[in-house]
Amino acid sequence: KEIKLFCPATIANLSCGFDVLGLCLETAGDEMIVRKSDQKGVRITKIVGADLPLETEKNVAGVAALAMLETIETDFGFEIEIYKNIKAGSGIGSSAASSAGAVFGINELLGRPFSRKELVQFAMQGEKLASGNAHADNVAPALLGGFTLVRSYNPLDIIKIDSPEELYATVVHPQIELKTSDARSVLKQNVSLKSAIMQWGNVGGLIAGLYTKDYDLIGRSLHDEIVEPLRSVLIPGFDLIKQAALENGALGSGISGSGPSIFALSRGKETAEKIGKAMSEVYDNIDLPYEIHVSKIN
Numbered sequence: 001k002e003i004k005l006f007c008p009a010t011i012a013n014l015s016c017g018f019d020v021l022g023l024c025l026e027t028a029g030d031e032m033i034v035r036k037s038d039q040k041g042v043r044i045t046k047i048v049g050a051d052l053p054l055e056t057e058k059n060v061a062g063v064a065a066l067a068m069l070e071t072i073e074t075d076f077g078f079e080i081e082i083y084k085n086i087k088a089g090s091g092i093g094s095s096a097a098s099s100a101g102a103v104f105g106i107n108e109l110l111g112r113p114f115s116r117k118e119l120v121q122f123a124m125q126g127e128k129l130a131s132g133n134a135h136a137d138n139v140a141p142a143l144l145g146g147f148t149l150v151r152s153y154n155p156l157d158i159i160k161i162d163s164p165e166e167l168y169a170t171v172v173h174p175q176i177e178l179k180t181s182d183a184r185s186v187l188k189q190n191v192s193l194k195s196a197i198m199q200w201g202n203v204g205g206l207i208a209g210l211y212t213k214d215y216d217l218i219g220r221s222l223h224d225e226i227v228e229p230l231r232s233v234l235i236p237g238f239d240l241i242k243q244a245a246l247e248n249g250a251l252g253s254g255i256s257g258s259g260p261s262i263f264a265l266s267r268g269k270e271t272a273e274k275i276g277k278a279m280s281e282v283y284d285n286i287d288l289p290y291e292i293h294v295s296k297i298n
């Protein structure tokens with residue numbers, strides 16, 4: 001018995017919500033096949049599209065699956081095939097897609113002993129292997145869909161957030177690799193009270209804007225006082241891309257996850273595509289290869 005999965009790309013942080021906010025893209029993602037096998041344990045039998053380790057303990061999908069199987073008895077094992085489209089170090093949740101896919105697939109084959117929210121804690125172990133930190137802001141939207149909030153890490157409390165139907169994301173991925181661990185190492189361990197006040201004001205504003213479909217409020221709240229100033233210097237053309245997005249109708253724009261991808265949110269597909277075109281022109285002008293994704297949030 002086997003299951004074939006779409007493992008979506010995700011945008012974490014969403015400017016003001018470092019490590020707590022994320023959203024799920026409808027059209028960008030990997031594929032995965034999870035299969036029951038007579039042999040106990042977890043084996044990664046195939047990886048296509050990326051040079052990643054097949055050893056279970058060194059692979060994010062394997063580690064997430066093992067974390068899950070530690071808590072439940074099975075008299076069979078699992079084989080996993082991974083077909084990667086999301087590049088590692090892209091900032092749109094490559095490791096999260098694999099970690100979430102593995103635990104989701106196994107849970108389905110086991111008859112769903114865990115809720116989707118309960119799966120987050122296992123998928124986070126894949127994130128820990130990939131970046132040294134068990135954050136949930138990519139795996140939560142990958143598993144639950146839509147927008148999610150990590151209200152608390154200890155105890156883990158994941159909240160699904162309603163969002164307007166017409167909201168679209170445009171993501172540009174300049175073809176350089178930025179490791180999450182490196183992008184985390186530039187951050188400061190302390191923030192000023194002044195910055196914190198602005199940041200939590202914006203988090204509240206963004207959530208309120210999503211629930212009330214207040215696009216202006218969503219736009220005003222997509223602002224990051226704390227992380228973006230430190231990380232944006234690692235991303236070629238960041239200011240120009242953000243400016244192009246805002247000039248072409250984006251509600252807001254910022255770093256996707258730990259970068260180097262840059263996202264913009266907008267109302268309606270047409271505007272999202274226009275933003276994608278404007279972003280392309282920026283990177284065409286500086287001769288930097290890139291990939292663009294325009295996607296509904298789902």
Ligand code: HSE
Binds near residue numbers: 137
């Ligand atoms: N919240 C994490 C970070 C996401 O920004 O480091 C990593 O994909």
